[in-house]
Amino acid sequence: MTRDIDLDDIRTSVAPPGRQTQSLSVANLDYDERRTMRAWENLLSGASDRDRARSPVRSLIRDSWHRCASGGIDAQQNEAPLRGGRDEVEHLAYLNRELLEAARRSFFTIGRLLEGTGAMLVLADGEGTLIDTVGDERTLRDGMDIHLAIGGKWTEDVVGTNGIGTALWAGEPVFVHAAEHFCAGIKAWTCAGAPVRDPFDGRIIGVVDLSGHPDIFRPHNTALVAAAAREIEKALADQQSEERTRLLEAFITSAPRYRRSDGLMIVDRHGRVIYKANLPRPIEGGFLASFSGAPARRLVELTGADSLEGLVSQLPQEFQTCHVNRLELDGDLRGAALVFPPVAAPSLVPAVNPASTRLNEARAAIVGESPALRAAVDVACRVSQSSDVTSLLIEGETGVGKELFARLLQQGSRSGTSAPFIALNCGAITRELFGSELFGHAPGAFTGASREGKPGVFELANGGVLSLDEIGEMPLDIQPFLLRVLEDRVVTRIGDSRRRPVDVRLVASTNRELKQEVEAGRFRRDLYYRISTVSIRVPPLRERGEDIVLLLDHFNQKIATRMQMEPLVFTPQALDHLMAYHWPGNVRELRNLVEKLHVLSHGGSVGLADLPGEIIRGEGDAHAPASLPATGMGTLEDAERQAIRQVLAAEDGNLSRAARRLGVSRPTLYRKLDQYGIRRGFI
Structure with a gap:
């Protein structure tokens, strides 16, 4: 490969006018433009394997670069190849008509919101050829210069590392930012692409990509295109279901x-x-x-x-x-x-495991793809299918969805939904009624007891699952009796001598740190170890990253269907604030907000003015700085502005380290930079 590339010209083309090269935090990794360019130069100059091993570039990008270099891609290339004339493009649209139809609604809605943002949304087919583009008019015109337009071919093997081609290769959502592109002429762009899969067989049939100049980069761009891809897949599934019905009707007629x-x-x-x-x-x-x-x-x-x-x-x-x-x-x-022709005996059809089917349905009800959440779901599913584990402890903050994990235990059992599922909130029972609710009582056992007697929740849950929510609220004097029932698997009603065998799987959940409660003497140690044979921590929403966008989309669609109205459309600015918010009420708070917005928003679009004040102001952020360095300036805003500048200067502009030093999240720091007009390129 020739090496007559003018690297200074390339650096100039990467940085927008009036900007210098920058360092910024990208998906929990530090992106440094100068270091990335240097790694690219080393690759093209034939650097040693040792130098490559020390490359600061993400493994996804580094592997893609090596594929491009070994495949003979011209690193000086300024544009993608363009498919033939009008007839070929029209034929391409005809072949992908189902995909285009499925994307029509999403692209129309998102396209209107992108005007003036400097971003464009594109749809490519399974071969990486663009078949639709929408968005900011100026950006669309700029895209034509590099053939980021209908008919452009954007696979890795023809135009190097990019959001479309690399997403096709990886088979998952990816982003490629600025200097991470392989070809010089594309390094002035940032892009995030997500594959679209055929709901029928799971093969990749297209890619949704959000592209623009580097200023449009946001940490959740990848989640946005992934959500758009899922919407297209849902529309495709509806189309396929409708066509299946029509084909069956056509057969009956013919x-x-x-x-x-x-x-x-x-x-x-x-x-x-x-x-x-x-x-x-x-x-x-x-x-x-x-x-x-x-x-x-x-x-x-x-x-x-x-x-x-x-x-x-x-x-x-x-x-x-x-x-x-x-x-x-x-x-x-x-x-x-x-x-x-008719057969003598019916064909053998593989048996379907009803428990596995129910478990998959229950698992699908837990929306999210973050590693911490998926790990918790995996543990719960394994427990549900094991008859050896009789108790499960679920710990997590209020509103994280602990009850969904409790349901997994029932859905995965052999009896499934036919088995009883009894739930009792220990925080909603008076001290005097605890024993009666748990173990039941004999006729007239105490003042106010029913004449017929009453079974407790253990008896009601016999053969199924008993969910004790907020078990940390259980009085100390009741805990030994609960432990005895769990050990002996026998319950005795209050005021009765008859021992009743019970076969119950216990799911205990709490928003407290039970280990701390044990050390403080508020919860029995022996009971803690008995109910925590297997324990699961359900992560709070603030630790689940881009799951916020997935849940937002899930509740938006569900509530819109229930209320028989169109789903809401969130502006990029509104999404920025929703992603940055701490969500002290977790998933429940997000669901309630979406329901409120469906009732109160005007015109179906949600902007900053529609969000509650605490989200606009970023209240509830547990990572907010407790104090800022003294500056001698007159106002708190001046002090905060000066403190941010000082820390950024001390950290050489590295936003990840600056956020940690200030004690704030990265989205909060981005918001402060915009609020005070601090340009990241000039620290």
């Missing part, structure tokens, strides 16, 4: 002589099996068993089958004896029905 004893298989226009029943064993247990292991395979290619004979000729040998019907919708070939 095949009046079909008998219920016949074997039937229906494929869509992509050759994917969308329905099957009563298939012969050689087909069901032979060919399809091997076929299902390769989800990207297609049984038959319908797009080139102009005649029935052409369609039949493409079928595998095992299908040559079946009868084939073309299925047309709106005059187009959209599928085929394959009818097999």
Whole structure:
């Protein structure tokens, strides 16, 4: 590879006019433009493996750079290649019409919000070719200079490291910021891309990408495009469900002589099996068993089958004896029905584990992808499927969703929803009634007791799950009796001598630190060790990063559906503040806010003016600095401004270290920089 690149010109092109190279915090990593450029230069100059190992660049980017260099990508390249003429672009749109239709609503909504922001949203197909663009007009025009426009080809193997191509390679959301791009002409851009997967088989069929000049970078850009990709996938799933129904209706209309004893298989226009029943064993247990292991395979290619004979000729040998019907919708070939002669015995269908199905459904109800949350869910699922673990302790702040984890224990059991699930909030019971609620009482056992007697929650939960919420509120004098029931698995009602066996799995939850309660003498040590055989800490929302955006989208869609209205659209500024807020009330507080905004917002758009004052001001941030260095200046704002400048200067502009030294979160520091007009390039 030639090395006649003018590096000074490249550095100038990367930094926007009036700005110098910068250091900023990117997804918990320090991005330093000068060091990144130096690592890129070393790669192009053939640096040793030792130098490469010490590279400051993220592993995702470093690996991509090496693929590009070994693949012969021209590092001096200024633009992506452009597909052919108008006819080819129109044909491309036709081939991706389902994807474009699924993205239409999201792109229309987001596109209006991006005007004036310096950002553009693009949609690429599974081959990395752009098929739609929306956003800020000026940025769209700038994008044409590098062929970031419809018809541009943005895979890694033709234009190097970038948000679209690298997301296709990695198969997950990624961002590529400024100097992290491989090709020189693209280093003046920042981008975040997220793959769009086919809901039917999970293969990647496109990429959503947010691009613009480096100033548009925000830590949650990746979460935004991931949320947009999920919206498109939901729309695709709805389209596929509707088409499946229409194809079944088309078959019923076109095949009046079909008998219920016949074997039937229906494929869509992509050759994917969308329905099957009563298939012969050689087909069901032979060919399809091997076929299902390769989800990207297609049984038959319908797009080139102009005649029935052409369609039949493409079928595998095992299908040559079946009868084939073309299925047309709106005059187009959209599928085929394959009818097999009746079989003597029903085909063998693999058994479905109802417990696993229920567990997956319950797991899906816990929204979030942060590592801490997924780890907690994994532990809960394993406990639910193990008959050896009879108790589980769930610790977490108020509002984090501990009750959802308690439900996992029930859903994963063999009895499932038929087994009882009894919940008791220990913080809502008077001291006098604790024993009666837990263990029940005999007729007339005490003043106010019912004449018939009453079973306690242990008896009611027999054979299922007992959830004791806020167990830290349980009085000390009741705790020994609870321990005895857990040890002996026998309960005796108050005022009765009869011992009643109980088979109960206990889920205890608390918003207290029970270990501290034990040390303080407010909770029995032996009971603590008995109920904490396995313990789970549900992380607070402030520790879950981009889960805030996922939950916001989840509640937005759910509440909109319930209220029969369109989902709200949040401005980028509103999202910035929502991401930076501390959320002392956790998921419950976020859900209540979304419900309130659905009632009070005007025009379906949520901006800063619609958010509560505590979110605008950043109140409730446990990481807010307790004090600031004395400066001798007149106002608190002046003191704060000066303190930030001093710390940034001391840390050479490194925002991650400056935030830690000031005792604030990175989003809070970003907000303060904007508030006081402190430009990150001039510290």
